[in-house]
Amino acid sequence: MTFAACIIMLAGCAAGKQARPADYAGSRVRFKALIHYTEYAEEAHVQFAHQTIDFYRKLTVGNGFQLDVTRNLADYTPEELMEYNVIISPNTTPHSKAERELFEKYMDNGGGWVGFHAAAYNDRNTNWPWFLQFIGGGVFKCNNWPPQPALIEVDKAKHPVTKNLPEEFVIPASEYYQWTPEPRANKDIEVLMSLSPKNYPIGLKDIVYGDDWPMVWTNRNYRMIYLNMGHGDEEYIDAEQQLLFINALRWIVSRDPRVEM
DSSP, X not given: OOHHHHHHHHHHHHHHOOSOOOOOOTTXXXXXXXXXXXXXXXXXXXXXXXXXXXXXXXXXXXXXXXXXXXXXXXXXXXXXXXXXXXXXESSOOOXXXXXXXXXXXXXXXXXXXXXXXXXXXXXXXXXXXXXXXXXXXXXXXXXXXXXXXXXXXXXXXXXXXXXXXXXXXXXXXXOOEEEESOGGGXXXXXXXEEEOGGGOSBOSSBOBOOSOOEEEEEETXXXXXXXXXXXXXXXXXXXXXXXXXXXXXXXXXXXXXXOOO
């Protein structure tokens, strides 16, 4: 093919192309994310945190976004924390008074949060009313044991987090928390995915026989999403679950008016 013919062919392709071209950011960082985690947790929760850091760090290739990591939110001023478009919490919640006040201010002023599994754990001794309403009003009720794979179902198939996922699929082995009262009973909570009733009874040592079991949800009053997965070192072996985790991050960031996604 001659050079002239190549030019004509390329021009024809360009003229016929209707889809929006790729939006290359170049050296521009699209957004900033902060992972907040702890080393002082159950071994399986620390394993998940380390793998979560590795997983999201790989996604920064090409300066797609900036990822920082901390074990203490109180190292930041409120102004510094607000520079981050999202906080990712793989295995812990803020514990000190200073951390809790910072996190409350961050979320109440439009901050973003992606929380996994233990990051939402709370019981009647947590003594943090704000967080209880933030997460949907439910405290820990029970869990299956030992960790095992489970079938989950999509509740909201057209939601940005689930629209490219199967209606149901099996996720890798994990421990799953059940809550009381059930988050779905809260009018501010939108449940996106649930544990399928086809799993019951689930567990071999600690067996759960039924009841509603939300797995992924958001509180409409905040820019947040919670995912019930996050126990052990098998959470990133499945492509569909990896896609879910990416979708969750992208959706939360896309709702920040400072970011073009």
